Amino acid sequence: MTLPELIQETRTAHWGWHEHRYFGQRVFEDLAGRETLTGLTVLSVLGRRLSSDENGVVNDAACTLTLADPRIWPLKLTRLIAAYGSTLPAAAAGLLSEQDARIGPWTTAKGAELLLAFDAAVGARIDDSELVRGTVKAYLDEHRFVWGFGTPFRGADERLVAFRACIRRRERGSLRFWRLMDAVSAVVRDVRGTEPNMGIAVAAAFLDLGLTPHQVGSLTSALMQHMFLAHAVEGSARGASLRELPATHVDFVGHAPRTSPRAGPSSGECTSQGAVAAPESHEFMENAG
Amino acid sequence: MSTAELDGPLEGSAHFPERLTARVVTPGERPSVHGYDVESDLARHYQPSDLLFLFLNGELPTPSVSRAFAVALIFLAPVSVAHASTHAAVVGRLCGAPASSTIGVAAIGAAEHARSLLDEHIDLIAWLRAPRVAFPERYRARDDGDRAAVQRLEQALTPTGLAVPALGERPSRDAALVIVLFAVGFKRRERLEAVIALARLPSAVAEALAERPTNFGNYPINLPRFTYTESA
Numbered sequence: 001m002t003l004p005e006l007i008q009e010t011r012t013a014h015w016g017w018h019e020h021r022y023f024g025q026r027v028f029e030d031l032a033g034r035e036t037l038t039g040l041t042v043l044s045v046l047g048r049r050l051s052s053d054e055n056g057v058v059n060d061a062a063c064t065l066t067l068a069d070p071r072i073w074p075l076k077l078t079r080l081i082a083a084y085g086s087t088l089p090a091a092a093a094g095l096l097s098e099q100d101a102r103i104g105p106w107t108t109a110k111g112a113e114l115l116l117a118f119d120a121a122v123g124a125r126i127d128d129s130e131l132v133r134g135t136v137k138a139y140l141d142e143h144r145f146v147w148g149f150g151t152p153f154r155g156a157d158e159r160l161v162a163f164r165a166c167i168r169r170r171e172r173g174s175l176r177f178w179r180l181m182d183a184v185s186a187v188v189r190d191v192r193g194t195e196p197n198m199g200i201a202v203a204a205a206f207l208d209l210g211l212t213p214h215q216v217g218s219l220t221s222a223l224m225q226h227m228f229l230a231h232a233v234e235g236s237a238r239g240a241s242l243r244e245l246p247a248t249h250v251d252f253v254g255h256a257p258r259t260s261p262r263a264g265p266s267s268g269e270c271t272s273q274g275a276v277a278a279p280e281s282h283e284f285m286e287n288a289g
Numbered sequence: 290m291s292t293a294e295l296d297g298p299l300e301g302s303a304h305f306p307e308r309l310t311a312r313v314v315t316p317g318e319r320p321s322v323h324g325y326d327v328e329s330d331l332a333r334h335y336q337p338s339d340l341l342f343l344f345l346n347g348e349l350p351t352p353s354v355s356r357a358f359a360v361a362l363i364f365l366a367p368v369s370v371a372h373a374s375t376h377a378a379v380v381g382r383l384c385g386a387p388a389s390s391t392i393g394v395a396a397i398g399a400a401e402h403a404r405s406l407l408d409e410h411i412d413l414i415a416w417l418r419a420p421r422v423a424f425p426e427r428y429r430a431r432d433d434g435d436r437a438a439v440q441r442l443e444q445a446l447t448p449t450g451l452a453v454p455a456l457g458e459r460p461s462r463d464a465a466l467v468i469v470l471f472a473v474g475f476k477r478r479e480r481l482e483a484v485i486a487l488a489r490l491p492s493a494v495a496e497a498l499a500e501r502p503t504n505f506g507n508y509p510i511n512l513p514r515f516t517y518t519e520s521a
Contacts, residue, residue, distance in 0.1 A: 255324030
């Protein structure tokens with residue numbers, strides 16, 4: 001019996017006899033010796049190549065995004081998994097933690113969505129300061145958290161300062177989304193006293209390259225993998241001391257000791273809730289963190 | 290240059306605690322879970338499914354909830370290789386990945402599978418929270434097989450004594466399992482996601498470990514057939 005054939009279309013790649021295809025490019029003829037790792041990364045996310053100068057913006061972003069102190073939480077996560085001695089699971093764990101997270105590269109996708117929303121409201125009237133202020137103020141009135149803003153532990157994001165210098169050198173500071181970012185930032189600064197961070201800047205620069213928000217998040221994530229790899233490599237080679245911290249370094253703040261209903265009379269501070277019935281006794285969970 | 294010679298925001302005025310905080314398991318040689326001693330109490334009087342319930346909900350289940358939760362876990366557990374989550378774990382094994390990596394792939398697949406399932410049931414969860422409107426039609430059983438599976442679930446639940454009135458809405462098998470988990474106390478999205486993923490992880494791991502590493506010749510490489518196109 002012949003099974004019905006299942007088909008899925010792909011634009012990514014094909015394995016040929018003497019030449020392979022990658023997003024419409026001949027791998028040996030078009031890419032080898034001509035394209036950079038950055039260019040390949042861009043091609044992987046966008047499905048098309050960018051110009052050399054545009055790839056330069058991507059390189060600038062990758063370099064200025066390099067803040068890899070192991071105390072930074074996603075990188076710490078990588079070090080913790082690396083403590084068991086393997087490299088790639090640690091790098092993969094770091095990558096996994098980035099999807100839709102409140103910090104890290106995916107914030108640029110959220111920042112891009114925010115800028116596109118403001119762009120839809122403001123359009124070409126970006127120099128109309130009253131319009132921009134009213135639009136941003138209305139957003140701030142409804143949203144406590146604003147993607148791409150906030151610079152914990154310092155007054156300004158030094159990465160944005162450096163990236164701005166790169167953008168200026170490439171004469172891209174007058175492009176649509178970079179200008180919009182600056183206009184929006186002025187209002188957020190005035191209303192909230194909050195500075196823009198690298199997330200909104202990368203979002204603006206990549207929107208000016210023609211990326212969608214999802215592409216912005218994916219590309220930024222790819223551009224930051226070198227930091228996770230660095231900690232995965234170093235941590236797997238000499239990080240075993242993290243495997244188990246001494247108990248003296250842990251405070252337990254959970255439930256006091258108690259005895260289960262099946263073991264005998266209850267004790268401890270929550271004895272009356274020693275067992276849970278359903279469904280009426282579960283209201284406590286509705287209010288739980 | 291070294292840390293002693295360098296300065297930065299984390300060397301400045303920012304204040305952080307010196308210790309980690311444990312909220313569920315006590316650290317050290319005599320572990321307890323949410324206050325219950327593991328070795329002298331839980332291990333002697335409870336089943337693994339009760340421990341999972343305790344871990345995620347903070348309290349032990351009553352006997353009725355315990356039995357109903359165990360039924361739901363068993364109904365949730367089988368995920369065949371037809372599903373992407375288990376399929377991915379098998380492919381990992383085929384690649385000759387070590388068991389730890391295969392288990393990791395299976396865990397990611399199970400978590401994504403659970404997230405996707407709950408994304409599809411978001412309106413059902415909203416209805417369960419406030420069942421003041423009609424049961425959403427899209428979660429009703431679609432065929433006789435679906436209806437028969439839910440009937441078997443109801444039969445398995447009967448001895449537990451747990452009443453789950455929403456099963457009377459003729460839900461699909463997946464919807465029925467979400468309903469039962471909700472009824473036994475899993476009302477928060479993230480905990481539903483956790484319990485579904487954990488229930489399904491063993492079958493993905495088992496299916497993967499049953500495959501022989503590098504058994505590429507027995508793998509249907511053209512399932513599906515990827516057709517390459519360069520058009521936009």
